[in-house]
Amino acid sequence: MTRPVHRVAPTTDTAIRQDGLRAHNLILTFQQIVGARQAPISRSELATGTGLTRPTISRIVDELLAAGLIVEAGPARSGSSGRPRVGLSLARTGPAGLGLDLRAGALSACVVDLAGAVRHLDFAAHAGREVPPGETLASLAAMAGKAVRAAAADGLTVVGTTFAAPGPVQDDSLVRFAPALGWRDVDAGATLSALTGSTVVVGNDAALATLGELYAGSAELRDFVCVSGEFDIGAGVVLAGGPLHGSRGHLGHVMVDGDGPPCACGATGCLQGYAGLREILAAAGADDPAVAPAVAIDALVSAGSPAILAALDRAATALGVAVSALLNLVEVDTVLLGGGYSLLASWLIEGVEREISQRVLSARWSPVQVRPAPLGPDAAVIGAALNSIDQVRRDPNRWLAHTRP
Numbered sequence: 001m002t003r004p005v006h007r008v009a010p011t012t013d014t015a016i017r018q019d020g021l022r023a024h025n026l027i028l029t030f031q032q033i034v035g036a037r038q039a040p041i042s043r044s045e046l047a048t049g050t051g052l053t054r055p056t057i058s059r060i061v062d063e064l065l066a067a068g069l070i071v072e073a074g075p076a077r078s079g080s081s082g083r084p085r086v087g088l089s090l091a092r093t094g095p096a097g098l099g100l101d102l103r104a105g106a107l108s109a110c111v112v113d114l115a116g117a118v119r120h121l122d123f124a125a126h127a128g129r130e131v132p133p134g135e136t137l138a139s140l141a142a143m144a145g146k147a148v149r150a151a152a153a154d155g156l157t158v159v160g161t162t163f164a165a166p167g168p169v170q171d172d173s174l175v176r177f178a179p180a181l182g183w184r185d186v187d188a189g190a191t192l193s194a195l196t197g198s199t200v201v202v203g204n205d206a207a208l209a210t211l212g213e214l215y216a217g218s219a220e221l222r223d224f225v226c227v228s229g230e231f232d233i234g235a236g237v238v239l240a241g242g243p244l245h246g247s248r249g250h251l252g253h254v255m256v257d258g259d260g261p262p263c264a265c266g267a268t269g270c271l272q273g274y275a276g277l278r279e280i281l282a283a284a285g286a287d288d289p290a291v292a293p294a295v296a297i298d299a300l301v302s303a304g305s306p307a308i309l310a311a312l313d314r315a316a317t318a319l320g321v322a323v324s325a326l327l328n329l330v331e332v333d334t335v336l337l338g339g340g341y342s343l344l345a346s347w348l349i350e351g352v353e354r355e356i357s358q359r360v361l362s363a364r365w366s367p368v369q370v371r372p373a374p375l376g377p378d379a380a381v382i383g384a385a386l387n388s389i390d391q392v393r394r395d396p397n398r399w400l401a402h403t404r405p
C-alpha cells in the first residue's frame with residue numbers, strides 16, 4: 001500500500017520565521033511583567049531581564065500598551081543616575097478569567113483580572129444532592145452570565161471559564177463521580193458550554209484550590225500540599241513553584257483504618273469516613289444540610305460540645321495519617337489546610353503535626369509546617385478563574401491578534 005503524497009508548504013519563509021520570533025520575544029517580555037507581581041518594572045529592567053535590545057523592548061512595550069494589556073504606572077523608582085523611570089504593570093481592564101464552583105451549601109462565581117485580582121465574587125444558596133444536576137448547571141450558567149455582565153461594566157472581557165467540580169474529572173469535561181452530590185458521569189463541560197454559548201473547562205476543585213493558593217501565597221511558598229475539605233477530601237501538590245500535573249489528589253479515599261466503615265466509593269476505612277466535614281458533624285450527632293458544615297462545626301465548638309471536640313480530634317489523627325503517607329512520597333515543607341478545613345485549622349493542626357512527626361521519615365531532620373490556607377473556602381473558585389486567565393498570562397499573542405485592527 002502506498003501512502004498519498006502531500007505537498008508540504010516550505011517552512012523557511014522569512015516572514016513566518018520573523019513572526020515566530022516576534023511572538024516569542026513578546027511572551028518573554030510579558031512574562032517578566034507578570035513575574036513582577038504588580039511591582040512596576042521599567043523598560044531597562046525588562047531589557048536586562050530578557051536579554052533583548054532596548055529598541056526591541058520599546059517596540060514590544062508599545063504593542064502591549066496599545067493592546068491595553070499593560071499600563072504605565074508612573075515614575076516608580078530611580079535608576080542609578082537618579083533619573084526617574086516609568087514603571088510598567090499589568091492593566092486592570094482587558095482580558096479576565098471566570099471561575100464557577102459548587103461548595104457545601106452554595107454555588108459561586110468569580111472574575112479575576114490579568115493581575116489575578118478578584119474583581120467579582122458572587123454566591124447563591126444550593127441545597128446539595130436534593131438538586132438534580134441539570135438544575136444545578138442551569139443555575140451556574142445563569143451566574144456565569146451575570147458575572148460576564150458585571151465584568152464588562154468594569155471594562156473586562158471574559159476570555160475563558162472554568163468550573164471547579166467536587167470529584168474526579170475526565171477530558172476537562174466529564175465529572176465521573178461526585179458522591180456528595182450523587183453525580184455519576186455528568187458531562188458538566190458540554191452542558192455548561194451549551195448553556196453559556198462559550199467553552200467551559202471543568203477541573204477538580206482540590207487541584208484548582210491549590211492553584212488559587214499558589215497564586216495567593218508568598219513567593220517563598222514553592223513546595224507544598226494543599227488539603228481541601230469541602231465535599232470530598234482532595235489534595236493538590238505544588239513542587240518547585242508549579243502544580244504537579246498528573247496527581248489525582250483523591251486523598252479522601254486513602255485507607256486509614258483496615259477495619260473502618262464502608263465508604264461511598266465502595267472501599268472501606270477511607271479517610272473520608274473520619275475527616276469529611278459532614279462525617280465529623282455526623283460523628284457528633286449533628287447534621288443540618290442547610291448550614292455549611294465548617295460553619296456548623298465552628299458553632300458547636302464555640303458552644304463547648306465535647307462530642308464535636310472528640311470528632312475533630314479523631315479527624316485530625318486520620319488526616320495526619322493520610323497526609324503522612326503523601327509526605328513520605330513527595331518532598332514539601334508546608335501543608336496548607338484549605339477549603340472548610342481552613343476555618344477549623346486551630347482544632348486540627350496539633351493532631352496532624354503529631355502524626356507527621358511520628359510517621360514521616362524526613363520530618364526528624366526537615367520539619368513540615370501545617371497552617372491554614374489563606375483563601376480558604378474561596379480558593380477553588382478563585383483558582384478556577386485564574387486557570388481561565390492563565391492562557392493569556394502565558395501567551396498574550398492570541399489576545400493581541402483579537403485586538404489588532
Ligand SMILES: [Zn+2]
Binds near residue numbers: 253263264266272
Ligand atoms: Zn472511599
